[in-house]
Amino acid sequence: xxxxxxxxxxxxxxxxxxVIILIGSGLLTLPISSQDGTAISYIDAxxxxxxxxxxxxxxxxxxxxxxxxxxxxxxxxxxxxxxxGFMTFAVLMFVFMGxxxxxxxxxxxxxxxxxxxxANIRSVVFLVIRLSLAIQLLGVxxxxxxxxxxxxxxxxxxxxxxxxxxxxxxxxxxxFDNSLVQxxxxxxxxxxxxxxxxxxxxxxxxxxxxxxxxxxxxxxxHTKLALTTYLGLIGISFIVxxxxxxxxxxxxxxxxxxxxxxxxFMAVTPRTAGFYTxxxxxxxxxxMFFTMILMLIGGTPGSTAGGIKSTTVDILLIRVWATLRGKxxxxxxxxxxxxENISRSLTLVFLVFVVxxxxxLILTVTESIPKRFGIEYILFDVVSAxxxxxxxxxxxxxxxxxxxxxxxxxxxxxxxxxxTVMYSLLxxxxxxxxxxxxxxxxxxx
Amino acid sequence: xxxxxxxxxxxxxxxxxxVIILIGSGLLTLPISSQDGTAISYIDAxxxxxxxxxxxxxxxxxxxxxxxxxxxxxxxxxxxxxxxGFMTFAVLMFVFMGxxxxxxxxxxxxxxxxxxxxANIRSVVFLVIRLSLAIQLLGVxxxxxxxxxxxxxxxxxxxxxxxxxxxxxxxxxxxFDNSLVQxxxxxxxxxxxxxxxxxxxxxxxxxxxxxxxxxxxxxxxHTKLALTTYLGLIGISFIVxxxxxxxxxxxxxxxxxxxxxxxxFMAVTPRTAGFYTxxxxxxxxxxMFFTMILMLIGGTPGSTAGGIKSTTVDILLIRVWATLRGKxxxxxxxxxxxxENISRSLTLVFLVFVVxxxxxLILTVTESIPKRFGIEYILFDVVSAxxxxxxxxxxxxxxxxxxxxxxxxxxxxxxxxxxTVMYSLLxxxxxxxxxxxxxxxxxxx
Ligand SMILES: [K+]
Ligand SMILES: [K+]
Numbered sequence: 107x108x109x110x111x112x113x114x115x116x117x118x119x120x121x122x123x124x125v126i127i128l129i130g131s132g133l134l135t136l137p138i139s140s141q142d143g144t145a146i147s148y149i150d151a152x153x154x155x156x157x158x159x160x161x162x163x164x165x166x167x168x169x170x171x172x173x174x175x176x177x178x179x180x181x182x183x184x185x186x187x188x189x190x191g192f193m194t195f196a197v198l199m200f201v202f203m204g205x206x207x208x209x210x211x212x213x214x215x216x217x218x219x220x221x222x223x224x225a226n227i228r229s230v231v232f233l234v235i236r237l238s239l240a241i242q243l244l245g246v247x248x249x250x251x252x253x254x255x256x257x258x259x260x261x262x263x264x265x266x267x268x269x270x271x272x273x274x275x276x277x278x279x280x281x282f283d284n285s286l287v288q289x290x291x292x293x294x295x296x297x298x299x300x301x302x303x304x305x306x307x308x309x310x311x312x313x314x315x316x317x318x319x320x321x322x323x324x325x326x327x328h329t330k331l332a333l334t335t336y337l338g339l340i341g342i343s344f345i346v347x348x349x350x351x352x353x354x355x356x357x358x359x360x361x362x363x364x365x366x367x368x369x370x371f372m373a374v375t376p377r378t379a380g381f382y383t384x385x386x387x388x389x390x391x392x393x394m395f396f397t398m399i400l401m402l403i404g405g406t407p408g409s410t411a412g413g414i415k416s417t418t419v420d421i422l423l424i425r426v427w428a429t430l431r432g433k434x435x436x437x438x439x440x441x442x443x444x445x446e447n448i449s450r451s452l453t454l455v456f457l458v459f460v461v462x463x464x465x466x467l468i469l470t471v472t473e474s475i476p477k478r479f480g481i482e483y484i485l486f487d488v489v490s491a492x493x494x495x496x497x498x499x500x501x502x503x504x505x506x507x508x509x510x511x512x513x514x515x516x517x518x519x520x521x522x523x524x525x526t527v528m529y530s531l532l533x534x535x536x537x538x539x540x541x542x543x544x545x546x547x548x549x550x551x
Numbered sequence: 552x553x554x555x556x557x558x559x560x561x562x563x564x565x566x567x568x569x570v571i572i573l574i575g576s577g578l579l580t581l582p583i584s585s586q587d588g589t590a591i592s593y594i595d596a597x598x599x600x601x602x603x604x605x606x607x608x609x610x611x612x613x614x615x616x617x618x619x620x621x622x623x624x625x626x627x628x629x630x631x632x633x634x635x636g637f638m639t640f641a642v643l644m645f646v647f648m649g650x651x652x653x654x655x656x657x658x659x660x661x662x663x664x665x666x667x668x669x670a671n672i673r674s675v676v677f678l679v680i681r682l683s684l685a686i687q688l689l690g691v692x693x694x695x696x697x698x699x700x701x702x703x704x705x706x707x708x709x710x711x712x713x714x715x716x717x718x719x720x721x722x723x724x725x726x727f728d729n730s731l732v733q734x735x736x737x738x739x740x741x742x743x744x745x746x747x748x749x750x751x752x753x754x755x756x757x758x759x760x761x762x763x764x765x766x767x768x769x770x771x772x773h774t775k776l777a778l779t780t781y782l783g784l785i786g787i788s789f790i791v792x793x794x795x796x797x798x799x800x801x802x803x804x805x806x807x808x809x810x811x812x813x814x815x816f817m818a819v820t821p822r823t824a825g826f827y828t829x830x831x832x833x834x835x836x837x838x839m840f841f842t843m844i845l846m847l848i849g850g851t852p853g854s855t856a857g858g859i860k861s862t863t864v865d866i867l868l869i870r871v872w873a874t875l876r877g878k879x880x881x882x883x884x885x886x887x888x889x890x891e892n893i894s895r896s897l898t899l900v901f902l903v904f905v906v907x908x909x910x911x912l913i914l915t916v917t918e919s920i921p922k923r924f925g926i927e928y929i930l931f932d933v934v935s936a937x938x939x940x941x942x943x944x945x946x947x948x949x950x951x952x953x954x955x956x957x958x959x960x961x962x963x964x965x966x967x968x969x970x971t972v973m974y975s976l977l978x979x980x981x982x983x984x985x986x987x988x989x990x991x992x993x994x995x996x
Contacts, residue, residue, distance in 0.1 A: 350916065391926055392915035399908055422901050429898055430973045452897035453874055456867050459904070463844055470837035471795065480925010481836055528875045 120530040123159060123188075123522050130155035130184045139177030146172070149510055156514045158184035160521035161410050163278030163380045163496030164487075164513065166503055170281040175264075181279065182271055188521060189275030189306065189410045190238055233317070234310045238274065241305050245270030248298045273302035276410040278380025278496040285382045290360060293367040296383065300371060303379040308336065309409035327441045328417065332406045335416045343373035343400060350393035351384065376400040378411035380496030386486075387499055394499075398486055401493035402458075404520075412494030412520030414458055418451045425451075450525075457524055462488055465512050472508045473501060491516040565975040568604060568633075568967050575600035575629045584622030591617070594955055601959045603629035605966035606855050608723030608825040608941030609932075609958065611948055615726040620709075626724065627716055633966060634720030634751065634855045635683055678762070679755045683719065686750050690715030693743045718747035721855040723825025723941040735805060735828045738812040745816060748824040753781065754854035772886045773862065777851045780861045788818035788845060795838035796829065821845040823856035825941030831931075832944055839944075843931055846938035847903075849965075857939030857965030859903055863896045870896075895970075902969055907933055910957050917953045918946060936961040 135151035137143045150166050157164045158181045249266035257265055265281060272279050282288060289295050315329040347369045368383050375381050376397045404413015425436040425448050435442040466488050475483045487501040491513045505513060519527050580596035582588050595611050602609045603626045694711035702710055710726055717724050727733060734740050760774040792814045813828050820826050821842045849858015870881040870893050880887040911933050920928045932946040936958045950958060964972050
């Protein structure tokens with residue numbers, strides 16, 4: 107058995123992501139990666155590679171101005187690997203090399219895609235890749251309709267490819283000065299982008315269920331929950347932003363339809379995509395706090411999203427409501443959640459709050475806050491990094507070295523999963539304790 | 552069976568606190584309660600009564616300047632009722648009237664004091680009351696040593712009584728302009744006050760265990776956990792505040808010993824007492840965020856404290872660590888925590904975060920934030936209200952009507968307990984569901 111055969115599943119996953127980030131950072135630090143041919147500092151290359159692989163989209167240098175075509179291609183490849191999950195690629199390699207997919211790879215792919223059963227992992231992986239590429243190609247075509255007249259063939263095509271990939275993988279890098287603020291009055295572009303964002307953040311399992319529905323007439327509990335939540339959250343977000351930012355007072359020239367379209371865009375992006383048409387530094391305090399909650403919730407598990415994950419929050423809300431109503435079971439659409447699911451969700455949320463609190467506490471000491479901001483200047487970017495959203499109130503480009511290191515850890519935990527990272531660090535073996543201490547109750551709350 | 556016999560336990564507790572607050576607010580709104588003989592608006596009287604009964608110490612009018620001797624006495628009585636728990640008083644009344652304590656009252660007292668067993672409720676209640684009064688009397692004597700030379704007999708004595716009660720009950724009302732800022736260079740006073748604060752916030756169960764230790768040689772898991780946490784948190788807080796505020800740059804005249812004493816005072820008060828010698832508007836961002844974490848954690852259950860409660864946080868930290876290490880049981884000093892304890896703790900924390908987030912979101916819309924502050928202006932006071940700490944960055948005296956209502960709900964939930972309030976609102980009956988839906992796993996995190 108070779109040395110990597112001894113690694114646990116979470117360790118292999120964590121290590122795999124780390125290796126990809128390190129290779130990416132090595133490439134990005136080459137002079138060929140930057141437009142002016144001078145090498146960027148290694149920490150900034152590492153930060154960009156982490157941000158790309160973890161599909162976060164946080165930047166310490168301007169993407170359009172700093173990176174060469176080579177650098178941008180490296181970033182796109184990292185995003186694609188991070189978005190589809192590097193395990194999908196591993197399986198693909200096995201298949202191409204004509205070898206049978208072995209059990210370890212199956213287990214890894216399953217964990218990477220958050221699949222619950224072994225059933226035909228190979229066909230699912232192929233489905234995932236074909237579907238992703240098809241949607242991204244379609245995205246390129248639809249974006250070209252808008253970008254070709256504006257930028258011509260070459261620049262229009264590269265711009266379409268870059269933003270199609272970034273929208274579908276929910277990475278949120280852009281080639282403009284100020285994200286998509288200049289496209290406020292371009293409803294077609296905003297609509298295409300939201301479609302790509304939603305396709306990518308629904309998660310592969312939901313897609314699989316939907317595609318096979320005509321044959322199977324079956325939707326898993328996961329798919330039902332994920333879809334309901336997705337629609338519900340977009341609806342609630344739309345209403346909240348209408349109330350807090352609906353007047354778009356900064357932009358009196360927008361028509362009512364354009365305002366509604368921008369509000370809809372705003373409702374779709376903060377949970378993980380990270381594009382914006384309305385600068386978050388000008389948002390109201392209520393809108394800003396609500397955006398933080400959305401970033402913390404994040405997207406569907408098994409998708410390109412980070413954060414706590416929408417279904418996790420659902421389960422907890424349903425469980426709390428059941429507890430308060432004195433019900434034994436937490437149920438949704440005729441199914442009850444397992445105790446393992448619930449206890450794992452609760453532990454996850456508590457762990458996230460501990461990690462984010464510690465990160466924020468350190469950053470309040472190491473980073474400096476401009477006069478016109480309060481603690482939201484740090485909190486917003488911290489939540490954004492963990493949610494792999496990539497929105498910023500302005501802290502990220504000014505991070506200190508310690509700040510950059512903390513943000514890289516947050517993005518990594520957000521994408522790879524806080525449990526996976528923790529398990530690999532602690533190398534837990536899940537032993538059954540032979541001896542148990544006697545139990546005793548203590549007071550709660 | 553009379554109508555109140557049909558109320559559930561949580562409903563009786565909630566209703567009891569409500570009635571006391573309403574009576575208090577009625578008295579405080581009388582012209583006789585204010586120094587200038589004019590009636591205060593009812594909402595401000597209600598806010599003060601809630602703040603006193605919930606031992607929070609948040610004020611919308613200056614305590615020393617606005618209230619007459621009568622008004623101050625009403626506030627002190629509300630604090631004493633809130634601090635010792637009105638159920639203690641109910642048992643006392645039964646006892647004085649020569650009647651045997653009935654089962655309902657026992658159950659209520661048990662819930663109110665967070666006792667886990669029925670064992671001699673009557674003797675515990677007497678112990679609680681005797682001990683509390685003894686400590687507060689001792690406090691008055693010790694404070695007189697300081698206040699008598701400064702203010703003379705009458706004013707010194709009333710000042711001593713007021714602050715002894717407020718320190719022991721962790722209420723945090725004060726008779727000065729700016730809490731205890733003028734006593735920065737009075738280490739004796741600060742030391743006496745911290746002793747009173749700690750006595751009150753250890754919780755009655757810990758006191759009982761400690762007092763009976765010479766006879767029983769037994770400490771409950773609760774007491775071991777509570778004491779360890781208490782010492783640990785004071786130690787950690789002392790170090791953190793030394794790092795973030797240790798230089799006390801605003802106060803160059805303080806000696807090293809006085810600085811250490813003020814840092815110690817700062818480490819003891821934020822978890823529930825709410826006195827301060829260093830204005831929190833001048834604190835560093837790191838210190839402020841750390842104070843928010845301390846207020847959220849709160850004190851020991853069964854004490855005068857609010858918040859999530861220290862032992863709850865302990866259990867979760869120990870459980871998360873055990874989960875990450877792959878251990879089956881969460882253990883502490885040779886005892887393991889029950890699953891009921893753990894799941895109740897996790898649910899509590901999640902519920903608290905939902906409630907605080909919703910409250911903050913509404914307040915970001917209804918309240919206005921001064922230029923030099925960010926969202927911490929709202930978050931700090933929200934956490935302070937729920938933790939029944941009573942510290943403020945300045946929002947509380949300027950609250951709108953909606954703001955005052957939200958803060959009253961937060962203080963009430965913090966003191967009475969979020970589960971108790973929720974259970975009474977929803978009137979849950981804890982039925983065993985006869986029919987169960989089939990279970991199904993979904994993806995987590
Ligand atoms: K993103
Ligand atoms: K208090």
